[in-house]
Amino acid sequence: MKTLKVDKLLLCVCILVFAISCTSDKKNESETVESDNPKIAKLKLQSGFGAEHLYSPGDNNMGSWVAMTFDDKGRLITSDQYGALYRMEVAPIGSENLTPEIEKLKIQTGTQVADSIIQMGYAQGLLYAFNSLYVMVNHRGSDEFEKSSGLYRLQDTDNDDQYDKITLLKALEGAGEHGPHSIVLSPDGESLYVIAGNHTDLPEMEGYRLPNNWKDDNLFPQIKDPRGHANDRGAPGGWVANLDPEGKQWELVASGFRNPFDLAFNELGDMFVYDSDMEWDLGMPWYRPTRICHVTSGSEFGWRTGNGKWSAAYPDNVPPVINIGQGSPTNVVHGKGAKFPKKYQHSVFAFDWSFGIIYAIEMKANGSSYVGEKEEFLSGIPLPLTDGVIGPDGAMYFMTGGRRLESDLYRVYYNNQDELTEVVADLEQTKENTIRKKLETYHGAPQDGAIEFAWPYLNSKDRFIQYAARIAVEHQPVSTWQEKVYSETDAVRKIHAAVALARQGDKSQQSRLINSLVNIDYVSLSEQNQVDLVRAMELTLSRFGKPNTDVKRKVSSYLSAHYPADTDVLNQLLSKTLVFVDDSSVISKTLALLESEEGENASVMANTATEASDLILRNPQYGMDIAETLKNMPLAQHTYYGLVLQDATTGWTPKLRERYFKWFYKAFSFKAGRSYIGFIDKARKKALTHVAANKMEFYNQMSGDSLLSKSGNELASSAIQPKGPGKKWEEKDIAPLLADGLDNRNFETGRNMFLATNCITCHSMRGEGQNIGPELSQVGTRFSPEDILRAIIDPSDVISDQYNTTVFSLKDGNSIVGRLISEEGANYKVSQNPYAPDILRTIPKEDVTGMKMSSVSLMPPGSINRLSDDEVKDLLAYLISGGDAENEMFSKE
Numbered sequence: 088m089k090t091l092k093v094d095k096l097l098l099c100v101c102i103l104v105f106a107i108s109c110t111s112d113k114k115n116e117s118e119t120v121e122s123d124n125p126k127i128a129k130l131k132l133q134s135g136f137g138a139e140h141l142y143s144p145g146d147n148n149m150g151s152w153v154a155m156t157f158d159d160k161g162r163l164i165t166s167d168q169y170g171a172l173y174r175m176e177v178a179p180i181g182s183e184n185l186t187p188e189i190e191k192l193k194i195q196t197g198t199q200v201a202d203s204i205i206q207m208g209y210a211q212g213l214l215y216a217f218n219s220l221y222v223m224v225n226h227r228g229s230d231e232f233e234k235s236s237g238l239y240r241l242q243d244t245d246n247d248d249q250y251d252k253i254t255l256l257k258a259l260e261g262a263g264e265h266g267p268h269s270i271v272l273s274p275d276g277e278s279l280y281v282i283a284g285n286h287t288d289l290p291e292m293e294g295y296r297l298p299n300n301w302k303d304d305n306l307f308p309q310i311k312d313p314r315g316h317a318n319d320r321g322a323p324g325g326w327v328a329n330l331d332p333e334g335k336q337w338e339l340v341a342s343g344f345r346n347p348f349d350l351a352f353n354e355l356g357d358m359f360v361y362d363s364d365m366e367w368d369l370g371m372p373w374y375r376p377t378r379i380c381h382v383t384s385g386s387e388f389g390w391r392t393g394n395g396k397w398s399a400a401y402p403d404n405v406p407p408v409i410n411i412g413q414g415s416p417t418n419v420v421h422g423k424g425a426k427f428p429k430k431y432q433h434s435v436f437a438f439d440w441s442f443g444i445i446y447a448i449e450m451k452a453n454g455s456s457y458v459g460e461k462e463e464f465l466s467g468i469p470l471p472l473t474d475g476v477i478g479p480d481g482a483m484y485f486m487t488g489g490r491r492l493e494s495d496l497y498r499v500y501y502n503n504q505d506e507l508t509e510v511v512a513d514l515e516q517t518k519e520n521t522i523r524k525k526l527e528t529y530h531g532a533p534q535d536g537a538i539e540f541a542w543p544y545l546n547s548k549d550r551f552i553q554y555a556a557r558i559a560v561e562h563q564p565v566s567t568w569q570e571k572v573y574s575e576t577d578a579v580r581k582i583h584a585a586v587a588l589a590r591q592g593d594k595s596q597q598s599r600l601i602n603s604l605v606n607i608d609y610v611s612l613s614e615q616n617q618v619d620l621v622r623a624m625e626l627t628l629s630r631f632g633k634p635n636t637d638v639k640r641k642v643s644s645y646l647s648a649h650y651p652a653d654t655d656v657l658n659q660l661l662s663k664t665l666v667f668v669d670d671s672s673v674i675s676k677t678l679a680l681l682e683s684e685e686g687e688n689a690s691v692m693a694n695t696a697t698e699a700s701d702l703i704l705r706n707p708q709y710g711m712d713i714a715e716t717l718k719n720m721p722l723a724q725h726t727y728y729g730l731v732l733q734d735a736t737t738g739w740t741p742k743l744r745e746r747y748f749k750w751f752y753k754a755f756s757f758k759a760g761r762s763y764i765g766f767i768d769k770a771r772k773k774a775l776t777h778v779a780a781n782k783m784e785f786y787n788q789m790s791g792d793s794l795l796s797k798s799g800n801e802l803a804s805s806a807i808q809p810k811g812p813g814k815k816w817e818e819k820d821i822a823p824l825l826a827d828g829l830d831n832r833n834f835e836t837g838r839n840m841f842l843a844t845n846c847i848t849c850h851s852m853r854g855e856g857q858n859i860g861p862e863l864s865q866v867g868t869r870f871s872p873e874d875i876l877r878a879i880i881d882p883s884d885v886i887s888d889q890y891n892t893t894v895f896s897l898k899d900g901n902s903i904v905g906r907l908i909s910e911e912g913a914n915y916k917v918s919q920n921p922y923a924p925d926i927l928r929t930i931p932k933e934d935v936t937g938m939k940m941s942s943v944s945l946m947p948p949g950s951i952n953r954l955s956d957d958e959v960k961d962l963l964a965y966l967i968s969g970g971d972a973e974n975e976m977f978s979k980e
Contacts, residue, residue: 126495129467133447133900135428135502136465141177141185142496144488149173149189151488152496153417153473154269156213156220161479164192164220165496166210168489172222180482180500194241195251205232207241207253211348212269216279217332218242220250223281225266236262238270238281238334256334261287265317265325269349269418274356278331282360284346285317285324285390292328294338296385296530298561299323300590301342303391304403306625306663307727308734308773311393313765313800316367324390327360327382338531343388343397343404345375349419349474350382351435353450354513355520357457358382359408361416361437362390366712369413370720370759371766372659372727375399376695377414378407379437379448381456383551384527385558394730394766400656402619403586403626405554409448409459412697413713414439418475418485422447426481427501432511436464436475440489442705443470446696454549455519461696463901465499468705468894468941523552529559537563542571546579553583561587573599578607582619589626597631601638605645614654621646621660628667639668647672651680655724662728666735674738678746681728700919700928704892704904707946711848711921712760718922721757729754730766733773744778744786752791755802765800772799806842813953821876824956829872829964833957834977837965840958844950849921852970857922860946867967875966876959882946893917895930896937903930904941 122128126140144152150167157163164174175187194206209232212223220241228235237258241250259267265284273280301322303309311318325344330337346363353359360380368374373396380388389397389404399406418438422431434447447464450457471492475485478498488494501507526544529537537559544556560568569592572584585600592600604624612620624642628634634642647670650661658680665673699717703710729750751771755764771790778786796803814820841847847856850863866875895903895915905917908927915930951959968974 126497129470130497131463131466131894131896131902132499133462133464135506137500137502138465139180139185139498139500140495141484141498142175142187142189144173144494144496147189149191151491151494152486153489154210154213154223155474155476155484155486156215157476157478158215158220159218163187163478163484164213164215165486166208166213166222168211169209169491171205171208172210172213177478177484177498180480180498192250194253195247195249196253207234207239207250208232209234211267212281214270214272214279216272216276219332221270221279223267223270225262225268227262236260236267236287238267238330240334256330257290257337259283259287259290265346268347271350271352273329274352278329280327280329280340280350280358282327282347282350283325284348285320285344286346287325289323289326289339289342290337292337292339294336294531296338296340296527297323297342297387297558298385298591299339301387302630303395304626304629305391305395305397306629306667307394307659307731308663308770309393309395310730310766310769312367313762313769314367316365316762317392320392322391323387325362327358340384341382341386341388343386343390344380345390346416347380348417351419351421353421353433353435354423355516357520359419359421359435359448359450361411361419361435362388362407363416364413365760366413366709367760367762369713369716370723370726370757370763372655372723374723374760377411377416377439379409379411379435379459381405381408381551383456383523383555385530386554398656398659400615400618401622402550402554402557402583403590403622405551408450408457409461410695411437411439411446411461412695413441413699413702413709414444414697415441415709417473417489420475420477420483422477424481425477425483426504426507427483428507429509429511431464433514434462434464435459436483438472438475438485440471440473441709442702443467443472444697444705445472445475445485450514452514452517452520454517455523455551455555456549462899466705466902468904519549519552523549523555526552526555526559530555530562533563538568538571542568542580542584545583546577557583557587560584561591565591569596573603578612579616579619581607582616582623585623586619586626589623589630592631594631597627597634598638600627601634601641605641609645609649614657617649617652618656618660621657621664625660625664628664634668642668643670646670651676655727658724659727659731662731666731669737671738674732674735674743677728677732677735678743681725681732681750682746684722701903703919703921704906704941714920714922715758716760717920719756719758721754721759721763725750726754726759726767730770733770734777736777745789747774748786748790752789752794755791755794762800764795764802765798768795768799804842807836807839808843809840809953809955809958811953811955811958813951813955815949816880816951816959818877818880821873821880824876824959825872829960829967829976831978832961832964832976834961834965834968834972834974836958837961837963837968838970840951840954840962841965844954844962846950849946852966863966864969867969872963872967875963879951880948882948892941894939894941895935896939897930897934898936899934903928 124140130138150170152165153168154166162174162176166172172192173189174192175189177187178185209224209226210222211225214221222239224234225236238256240254240256242252243250244252265286267283267287269282271280323342325347326342327340328337329340344362347360350358350360360382362378362380364377373394387404397404417440420436422434430449434449437446443466445465447462448459450459471487471489473486473489478484482498482500484498486496541556541559544552547553572588575581651658662677699713703714754767794802849857849860852863893907905919908918909916913932916927918924964976
């Protein structure tokens with residue numbers, strides 16, 4: 088039996104889990120918790136911290152928890168993502184019995200309500216404040232729960248400790264994972280802040296700190312996501328609003344996010360948000376990793392649908408504090424009030440659901456904003472993090488769950504409270520921070536003195552001050568400052584004033600504004616100011632419509648001499664602007680860049696705090712997409728230049744067209760996010776509309792039409808997809824399926840299912856396929872059909888050491904997950920990318936404080952859930968036969 092179990096593992100690819108044993112007690116080293124409870128044992132903590140597992144709601148039919156808050160009596164209130172609200176008293180740290188007494192909240196409305204009825208729930212945000220429980224419902228009304236998305240207020244009007252009044256403060260259009268999310272109390276305790284994802288319509292508000300005349304503002308030829316994601320969503324994207332406790336006065340604070348779940352304030356009242364990435368855009372030049380944003384008054388963060396996302400370098404949005412990397416952001420909480428060491432009380436804690444990491448971002452003042460230093464505060468595999476709060480006891484409470492996954496409630500605390508004798512002072516309010524906040528008082532309605540105060544700061548070297556000054560100007564009547572744009576003699580002030588006028592003026596200003604900008608000495612500007620200048624021109628052209636011939640000639644003459652530039656961000660701005668104004672040299676210059684191997688953006692996943700390779704083996708569902716992309720990723724600037732030329736019409740020759748369309752054929756050989764092929768094909772088809780009709784088919788074939796599937800969203804495959812109907816296969820389904828054996832099976836269907844279920848991406852059969860997992864040609868000689876199917880359904884049941892991975896805990900508090908290949912003297916050599924196993928990472932042994940084998944297979948469960956009973960049987964027959972069409976199991980008809 089032991090041999091059978093070990094051999095059975097050969098059907099699994101790799102595995103991961105995060106139960107690491109700890110061997111070090113140094114203050115700066117990470118630790119793992121030694122515990123008989125596997126839910127605790129899988130956690131990696133910073134030195135000196137302990138953790139307790141408090142509750143598993145799924146074990147008690149309470150769903151999967153995603154939101155929590157403490158009330159005024161120190162009780163924890165939680166919400167099931169698809170169910171009711173619960174309230175509990177939590178036992179003190181270290182109690183012998185940690186299991187809380189839990190009550191399902193019932194709203195006493197004077198009528199008897201059955202236990203099965205959900206009166207309030209489906210919340211992705213909870214907050215107790217103003218003697219009320221605020222609930223952000225994220226739901227489309229149904230028979231199970233009639234209430235739809237919106238902000239609700241629950242009150243106890245008769246002081247019997249039960250809520251008896253429900254008030255809808257504002258209905259919101261939008262639901263799902265990009266719907267309305269968290270509610271947070273303002274720093275002064277007088278109002279509320281709410282945050283919503285980009286699939287939540289921005290409701291009409293009483294005030295707008297960001298002027299509400301947003302546009303796409305991008306001359307890059309628009310391509311919406313080929314797979315349809317967010318195609319009906321436009322500016323302003325995800326948003327943050329402030330409101331009074333009664334929900335009567337709403338004010339937009341900031342927008343341009345993709346899908347932020349939460350926000351937090353530091354001790355100076357500055358707001359931080361953890362925004363999400365679009366994982367299907369991996370490898371694309373407009374890809375933006377998950378990032379921590381310092382959200383200031385009136386700030387814009389540049390999310391636009393499809394390929395329209397702005398560069399963080401543009402002056403009309405503000406940059407992130409730090410790029411984290413790939414992931415799925417959920418909770419954000421600040422460390423103020425935590426009984427933790429000093430640096431954590433100045434940190435923003437950011438939760439990543441996909442890869443099970445809580446990042447601690449220590450914020451250090453930098454002018455009017457901050458710089459962040461990242462640390463892996465806590466992690467686990469798997470650990471789908473949802474919400475978290477600092478409790479009244481100074482501990483951090485956090486939950487896992489979401490998407491109906493197994494859900495747990497934890498508490499993290501610092502062991503040595505006696506060490507925490509120092510009174511932690513607030514961060515210093517810098518002079519620049521004070522100036523920025525003064526400028527922000529002019530955001531909103533017009534005010535006397537605003538122009539006089541704000542205008543001088545348009546040339547500030549502090550980008551957040553410069554941005555705040557421009558927004559202050561934009562809130563004043565254009566007539567009071569329009570002429571100052573043209574009379575301004577300082578080049579930098581003129582550029583940012585021009586950005587303001589492009590956003591707030593009308594088309595009658597286009598020619599005059601362009602004339603003003605082309606008189607600036609371009610070469611005397613810094614690189615960032617050159618970016619700002621070209622962006623100001625782009626805004627003037629995109630906001631005011633197609634320019635006349637004279638304007639196009641002036642822009643072309645002014646910018647063409649500076650293209651190409653030394654940086655990708657400038658080249659991208661220059662190329663799209665010059666294409667838009669029909670510059671005659673832009674095609675040949677851009678093709679030269681397209682064919683060059685030089686450029687900054689060789690990897691758009693670089694320059695992040697968390698290396699992409701460190702995430703691959705933490706979650707097989709998401710990590711393998713990263714692995715494939717890293718193996719053969721296109722140069723991001725090539726993709727940009729290839730797409731920018733799709734609408735170019737001036738300057739083509741037959742030779743240039745051939746060079747261009749041959750690039751598309753080459754581009755299809757690269758791997759990036761799921762939408763990459765579709766983006767390239769849409770640009771290819773658009774470019775073909777500009778060629779002569781009698782050349783259409785010639786260029787169509789040259790550009791790789793034969794390589795594509797019918798949809799154009801992926802490369803053509805010989806695999807025939809399952810017909811189904813599928814189901815969620817479980818172990819109990821094995822015996823009934825195999826009761827009649829595997830006679831008269833279809834070989835071709837079995838082979839197609841081997842391809843369609845992506846087995847071939849990790850395994851080989853008769854030399855065809857990959858060698859990430861074991862070769863399967865002999866699997867049928869060693870295992871029964873029952874064993875094979877059981878291993879497919881539950882690949883993590885048993886894992887072979889040959890395909891296992893190791894988690895290395897490091898002294899700096901971080902961890903590395905990889906497959907240990909060898910030990911060479913003072914170093915470990917590990918492989919982190921199954922699709923590029925020969926690329927090894929060196930880990931000095933002296934940096935490692937602990938090692939643990941993981942326990943979650945890289946082979947994902949559910950791989951056969953699209954298959955019908957007969958298709959599963961055909962797949963099993965194909966595996967058992969070793970890919971032999973002559974095997975007696977197959978019908979000869």
